[in-house]
Amino acid sequence: MYSLTMSTDSGPLRIGEFARRVGVNAELLRAWERRYGLLTPIRSPGGFRLYTAEDAERVAGMRRSLDAGLSAAEAARVALEDSRPTDGLLDDAAARLLARIRDYDEAGVQGVLDESFAAFGVEAVLGQVILPALARVGDDWAQGTLDISQEHFASNLIRGRLLALARLWGRGGGPLALLACAPGEQHDISLLAFGLVLRSHGWRILFLGADTPIATLMEAVKTTEPALAVVTSFDPALLEAEADALRRLARLVRLVLSGPGVSDPFCARLGVRRLDGNLVAAANEIAAVG
Amino acid sequence: MYSLTMSTDSGPLRIGEFARRVGVNAELLRAWERRYGLLTPIRSPGGFRLYTAEDAERVAGMRRSLDAGLSAAEAARVALEDSRPTDGLLDDAAARLLARIRDYDEAGVQGVLDESFAAFGVEAVLGQVILPALARVGDDWAQGTLDISQEHFASNLIRGRLLALARLWGRGGGPLALLACAPGEQHDISLLAFGLVLRSHGWRILFLGADTPIATLMEAVKTTEPALAVVTSFDPALLEAEADALRRLARLVRLVLSGPGVSDPFCARLGVRRLDGNLVAAANEIAAVG
Amino acid sequence: MYSLTMSTDSGPLRIGEFARRVGVNAELLRAWERRYGLLTPIRSPGGFRLYTAEDAERVAGMRRSLDAGLSAAEAARVALEDSRPTDGLLDDAAARLLARIRDYDEAGVQGVLDESFAAFGVEAVLGQVILPALARVGDDWAQGTLDISQEHFASNLIRGRLLALARLWGRGGGPLALLACAPGEQHDISLLAFGLVLRSHGWRILFLGADTPIATLMEAVKTTEPALAVVTSFDPALLEAEADALRRLARLVRLVLSGPGVSDPFCARLGVRRLDGNLVAAANEIAAVG
DNA sequence: ATAGGTTTTGTCAAGCTTTTGTACAT
DNA sequence: ATGTACAAAAGCTTGACAAAACCTAT
Numbered sequence: 001m002y003s004l005t006m007s008t009d010s011g012p013l014r015i016g017e018f019a020r021r022v023g024v025n026a027e028l029l030r031a032w033e034r035r036y037g038l039l040t041p042i043r044s045p046g047g048f049r050l051y052t053a054e055d056a057e058r059v060a061g062m063r064r065s066l067d068a069g070l071s072a073a074e075a076a077r078v079a080l081e082d083s084r085p086t087d088g089l090l091d092d093a094a095a096r097l098l099a100r101i102r103d104y105d106e107a108g109v110q111g112v113l114d115e116s117f118a119a120f121g122v123e124a125v126l127g128q129v130i131l132p133a134l135a136r137v138g139d140d141w142a143q144g145t146l147d148i149s150q151e152h153f154a155s156n157l158i159r160g161r162l163l164a165l166a167r168l169w170g171r172g173g174g175p176l177a178l179l180a181c182a183p184g185e186q187h188d189i190s191l192l193a194f195g196l197v198l199r200s201h202g203w204r205i206l207f208l209g210a211d212t213p214i215a216t217l218m219e220a221v222k223t224t225e226p227a228l229a230v231v232t233s234f235d236p237a238l239l240e241a242e243a244d245a246l247r248r249l250a251r252l253v254r255l256v257l258s259g260p261g262v263s264d265p266f267c268a269r270l271g272v273r274r275l276d277g278n279l280v281a282a283a284n285e286i287a288a289v290g
Numbered sequence: 291m292y293s294l295t296m297s298t299d300s301g302p303l304r305i306g307e308f309a310r311r312v313g314v315n316a317e318l319l320r321a322w323e324r325r326y327g328l329l330t331p332i333r334s335p336g337g338f339r340l341y342t343a344e345d346a347e348r349v350a351g352m353r354r355s356l357d358a359g360l361s362a363a364e365a366a367r368v369a370l371e372d373s374r375p376t377d378g379l380l381d382d383a384a385a386r387l388l389a390r391i392r393d394y395d396e397a398g399v400q401g402v403l404d405e406s407f408a409a410f411g412v413e414a415v416l417g418q419v420i421l422p423a424l425a426r427v428g429d430d431w432a433q434g435t436l437d438i439s440q441e442h443f444a445s446n447l448i449r450g451r452l453l454a455l456a457r458l459w460g461r462g463g464g465p466l467a468l469l470a471c472a473p474g475e476q477h478d479i480s481l482l483a484f485g486l487v488l489r490s491h492g493w494r495i496l497f498l499g500a501d502t503p504i505a506t507l508m509e510a511v512k513t514t515e516p517a518l519a520v521v522t523s524f525d526p527a528l529l530e531a532e533a534d535a536l537r538r539l540a541r542l543v544r545l546v547l548s549g550p551g552v553s554d555p556f557c558a559r560l561g562v563r564r565l566d567g568n569l570v571a572a573a574n575e576i577a578a579v580g
Numbered sequence: 581m582y583s584l585t586m587s588t589d590s591g592p593l594r595i596g597e598f599a600r601r602v603g604v605n606a607e608l609l610r611a612w613e614r615r616y617g618l619l620t621p622i623r624s625p626g627g628f629r630l631y632t633a634e635d636a637e638r639v640a641g642m643r644r645s646l647d648a649g650l651s652a653a654e655a656a657r658v659a660l661e662d663s664r665p666t667d668g669l670l671d672d673a674a675a676r677l678l679a680r681i682r683d684y685d686e687a688g689v690q691g692v693l694d695e696s697f698a699a700f701g702v703e704a705v706l707g708q709v710i711l712p713a714l715a716r717v718g719d720d721w722a723q724g725t726l727d728i729s730q731e732h733f734a735s736n737l738i739r740g741r742l743l744a745l746a747r748l749w750g751r752g753g754g755p756l757a758l759l760a761c762a763p764g765e766q767h768d769i770s771l772l773a774f775g776l777v778l779r780s781h782g783w784r785i786l787f788l789g790a791d792t793p794i795a796t797l798m799e800a801v802k803t804t805e806p807a808l809a810v811v812t813s814f815d816p817a818l819l820e821a822e823a824d825a826l827r828r829l830a831r832l833v834r835l836v837l838s839g840p841g842v843s844d845p846f847c848a849r850l851g852v853r854r855l856d857g858n859l860v861a862a863a864n865e866i867a868a869v870g
Numbered sequence: 871a872t873a874g875g876t877t878t879t880g881t882c883a884a885g886c887t888t889t890t891g892t893a894c895a896t
Numbered sequence: 897a898t899g900t901a902c903a904a905a906a907g908c909t910t911g912a913c914a915a916a917a918c919c920t921a922t
Contacts, residue, residue: 355591358597359593359594359596359597359600359601360591360592360593360594360597361593361594361624361628361630363624364591364592364593364594364630365591367591368591404704408670454698454699454700454701455699457695457698457699458695461662462641462658462662463641463644463645463648463658463662464640464641464644464662491637492637492640492641492662492663
């Protein structure tokens with residue numbers, strides 16, 4: 001739910017409104033603070049308590065424990081324990097990302113990404129936070145625990161972040177790579193990630209994105225003469241249908257296929273290289289060879 | 291209409307008759323001239339003021355603003371402003387943008403966008419540079435003067451810029467708008483532009499983007515309870531196929547359809563509102579009514 | 581709703597009409613302005629407040645938050661925070677950065693940097709936010725309006741961010757640039773910024789950092805054979821003392837000097853190039869030539 | 871839970887200035 | 897027609913006040 005109890009970032013509340021929302025009366029809140037240090041709200045200049053959404057979660061935890069039969073002292077200890085922030089490790093970041101996506105919490109997603117990029121750098125975040133989280137989103141959707149709308153929400157948000165990082169990636173003097181999704185293929189995010197890693201090796205990127213007809217790609221290859229063209233597909237059928245066109249394309253440019261829709265036999269038949277699952281590693285390898 | 295009173299070609303009038311026709315007493319007309327330079331009537335050889343139909347329009351504008359509650363000084367400023375044409379710097383930016391797109395010149399495109407945003411502000415650039423340029427790209431492609439690869443290149447680049455501006459547009463306390471392309475529809479850029487303008491009015495945006503099944507949209511509507519849902523389509527067939535689902539959706543949320551694929555009759559049949567061609571204006575209107 | 585009544589561009593209103601439209605009485609509007617700085621309307625020549633449509637939206641936000649139970653002070657804070665969608669872009673970011681530095685507000689500084697990097701990309705932020713802000717910090721310190729400890733605080737924070745961005749910047753196949761501060765020179769941030777821009781052109785960077793003896797640099801040049809070496813200094817004396825060593829260095833590699841400690845005559849004497857004040861532009865130029 | 875003091879915030883008033891429609895003398 | 901004057905309406909600033917909400921301590 002968006003937040004019946006505590007709107008996402010409505011700012012600190014004074015004790016009256018806060019008590020109303022969490023359903024615990026103000027005197028009791030002060031008592032819990034005095035006795036167990038359950039909350040330590042910041043104060044207004046004049047000394048009024050100001051509570052945040054995090055405090056609301058702590059109170060909720062306290063009430064859960066009380067309902068479960070714990071003593072107040074124990075319940076407070078548990079609630080405090082639970083609400084200690086976990087360290088900003090990579091796995092944790094992925095988990096937090098997922099949780100924010102579930103809530104359609106845009107500011108939250110942006111926050112996790114901000115922190116992660118600042119702490120771990122682009123490449124690590126791509127490989128160990130963003131791509132795993134998106135894979136997980138796909139799985140959860142398949143299992144029915146998550147709706148496609150959340151997948152759409154997350155994709156657009158993350159696409160925006162990656163495109164911002166991609167700014168000016170067409171500039172410079174390195175070898176040029178042409179990146180495109182197969183005709184009919186809409187998943188362009190892993191391709192974006194691939195491009196970013198390649199860029200970090202000094203390559204120039206020309207990104208054609210989702211659903212690119214092979215003829216279009218061929219046109220761009222003739223005009224820009226890239227050192228490499230990458231075509232990605234999640235659906236085997238999409239590429240099968242284009243086998244001939246791809247074969248012709250491979251005569252003009254070094255061609256690489258990637259994505260779960262690409263099989264080794266298919267690549268062998270066309271005589272082109274295939275990138276395996278780990279796109280970040282693959283990009284590093286390509287760049288090294290290239 | 292204010293020119294009912296001012297016959298079209300009655301020739302120049304002296305202040306007495308003019309005052310009677312525009313319904314503003316002569317003393318006041320002189321005061322407005324002296325204080326705000328609202329009118330600069332030519333003079334007869336003997337020094338009498340001679341007013342034209344254009345002057346009458348200016349006076350009418352002045353009165354409209356006064357009735358709207360503006361101060362006399364401000365009303366005069368507005369009336370004068372309105373009777374002056376605007377410049378064509380924005381058109382030039384659109385032309386330069388197009389030229390850079392033709393060359394696959396990423397840094398160039400980014401540069402033009404940087405300059406334009408800095409000089410004219412987001413809203414003007416959206417409405418008068420980016421959307422016109424993309425429309426032109428579409429036309430040129432239809433005419434064969436431009437390749438689809440350039441369209442892909444430009445779309446991805448501009449999508450990135452708009453998504454960057456969209457950062458944190460889900461945050462805050464304003465009414466929530468849910469934005470999505472019809473199932474099968476891939477053109478999400480004008481929808482992004484629409485969202486940005488709505489955001490500038492304080493709305494919160496949840497963006498589901500391209501190719502969103504109506505069922506998905508419905509799911510998100512139930513969870514987030516937006517004040518408005520917008521579905522866009524460039525292809526009439528895509529919406530026709532979903533008429534029933536849209537009708538159900540319209541029972542849950544205030545629904546608006548947009549894009550060239552939406553016809554007035556279709557909207558009438560569903561009993562929903564339609565947004566016309568100019569998305570920026572439409573967003574302003576929606577925000578005002580909202 | 582909040583802008584049914586506020587037509588989009590009717591021009592500024594005085595407080596009476598404005599109060600009527602937003603439904604908040606004039607006394608209260610003035611109180612909110614005085615106490616929380618909610619609005620800062622421009623004034624008529626005689627001192628009357630003139631309100632715009634944007635102000636109306638801010639008031640609407642304030643009322644929403646009040647209805648949600650926030651205290652007036654907090655509601656104003658939220659309304660102010662929210663009403664920064666899209667428009668006051670990069671200049672605004674620089675100003676906010678400076679304000680956070682003054683307050684030793686680390687989270688605030690990181691937040692501004694997060695936002696800026698995510699929305700505008702590295703190069704724009706370096707050139708138009710970070711470097712201007714640091715220059716300003718230096719000026720303010722010289723004028724005594726800012727403490728040296730604030731300068732240290734800002735430097736360390738920003739250095740950390742730039743180093744995070746610099747991850748892996750030695751990788752790839754582009755031309756190599758060797759970057760170092762003159763012996764005794766400790767200011768390495770602008771050199772870092774320079775490196776990042778060069779990197780965005782696909783160059784590889786080897787960063788030797790603060791206080792690098794020329795002999796060390798020479799050694800590195802022999803080993804790595806860079807296409808360019810940059811030495812920076814803020815103090816003329818530091819370079820003067822090394823004139824001979826620099827001359828020898830310039831025979832091995834294309835050498836460029838930068839920083840306020842470098843004079844044109846000195847460069848002419850050594851026959852090396854000098855970079856002028858705007859490092860971002862300079863890097864772009866170098867990269868283009870290189 | 872109550873008592874007694876403090877902070878916050880909407881409202882009001884007094885005294886003065888600006889703005890603006892209208893009037894008057896030349 | 898012009899220039900000046902005038903008075904009502906609307907606004908400005910400063911200061912104050914009282915009800916509501918909150919504080920601590922018993």
